[in-house]
Amino acid sequence: MLCIGIHLRDMAEDWQEAALPCITASEIARAQRFRQPLDATRHLVGRALVRALLARELGTAMLQAEFTANPWGKPALPNCGIEFSISHSGMAVWVALCRGTPVGIDIELENSETDPHALSDILHPAERAELLALPLQEAHAAFFRCWTRKEAIVKVLGEGLSKPLSGFRVHTGSRSGDWLIEAPSIPGAGWSTADLAAAPGQYASVAAIAPGLTVDCFHLG
Ligand SMILES: CC(C)(COP(=O)(O)OP(=O)(O)OC[C@H]1O[C@@H](n2cnc3c(N)ncnc32)[C@H](O)[C@@H]1OP(=O)(O)O)[C@@H](O)C(=O)NCCC(=O)NCCS
Incomplete structure (x- = not known):
């Protein structure tokens, strides 16, 4: 898996x-509908980064190739043999690419107003029990770890929240990888999962449906 994170800092323009x-007319039109300029920039930068990386990996100049979307909105470039995932939060844009198997990446900025105990009832019962057993400050960090890991899995599956988040279980403790405890039921599937080194106050996770994959992670900006 190849993961690349960009921090826009004061260089968004x-x-x-x-x-x-590396972006298409339809992406520019979509970006123009965002109310916040930063949302538009993150959308364009994520898409462009994926397209540039795909062109490099495939050895072709496909800088204007249009992505498809499944019924839940997951983007793809069909028949190219490489899957990808995009996530943005705050000034961060992350992408992940993986050959031949679905991949999901998620980045979240820690939000001090999030109440981990109150939100824990959407999680797996064992995740919820772990969070409720922790004092608030520790539960806060555990919640964001758990959240980004679960979102990475959700993005692999590509069906948004159509399946309950309580249906699979991740570790809530700090560990750099192998955090999937009970996988969503996909016959014969093995998984690779990892957390990514993100800036302080950010949590980032990646997952793919294939066992034993290594993660190459790079930061730009
Ligand atoms: C698709 C979804 C996963 C996006 O997550 P998000 O955290 O809101 O936003 P992110 O910035 O991480 O991801 C957005 C990107 O995901 C991609 N995406 C959109 N729909 C997707 C889907 N169904 N599956 C995978 N990726 C999807 C797109 O590339 C999008 O960016 P783009 O439109 O600029 O290309 C979201 O719709 C969702 O279902 N979130 C789950 C919400 C939740 O409550 N999770 C709790 C976890 S404990």
Whole structure:
């Protein structure tokens, strides 16, 4: 799995300009509908980064190839043999690419107003019990770890929240990888899961349906 994180910092306009050769007219039209300029920039930068990486991996100049979307909105470039996933939060944009198998990435900014105990009832019962057993500050970090890990799995599956988050279980403790305890039921599937080194106050996780994959992780910006 190849994972790349960009921190836009105070360079959002520069990143957006750099993205332009690798985005399509439909993506520009979509970006123009976002109310917040930062949301538009993150959308364009994520898509452009994926397209540039796909072109490099495939050895072709496909800088304007249109992505498809499944019924839940998961983007893809069909028949190219490489799957990808995009996530943004705050000034961070992350992408993951994986050959031949679905991949999901999620980045979240820690939000001090999130109440981990109150939100824990949407999680797996064992995850919920672990969070409720922790003092609030520790539960807060555990919740964000758990959340990004579960979202990475949700993004692999590509069906949004159509399946309950309580249907699979992740570790809530700090560990760099192998955090999937009870996988969603996909016959014969093995999984690779990892947390990614993100900036302080950020949590990032990646998952793919194939066992034993290594993660190459790079930061830009
Ligand atoms: C699709 C979904 C997973 C996006 O998650 P998000 O955290 O809101 O946003 P992110 O920035 O991480 O991801 C957005 C990107 O995901 C991709 N995406 C959209 N729909 C997707 C889907 N069904 N599956 C996988 N990826 C999807 C897109 O590339 C999108 O970015 P783009 O439109 O700029 O290309 C979201 O719709 C969802 O269902 N979230 C689950 C919410 C939740 O309550 N999770 C709790 C976990 S404990």
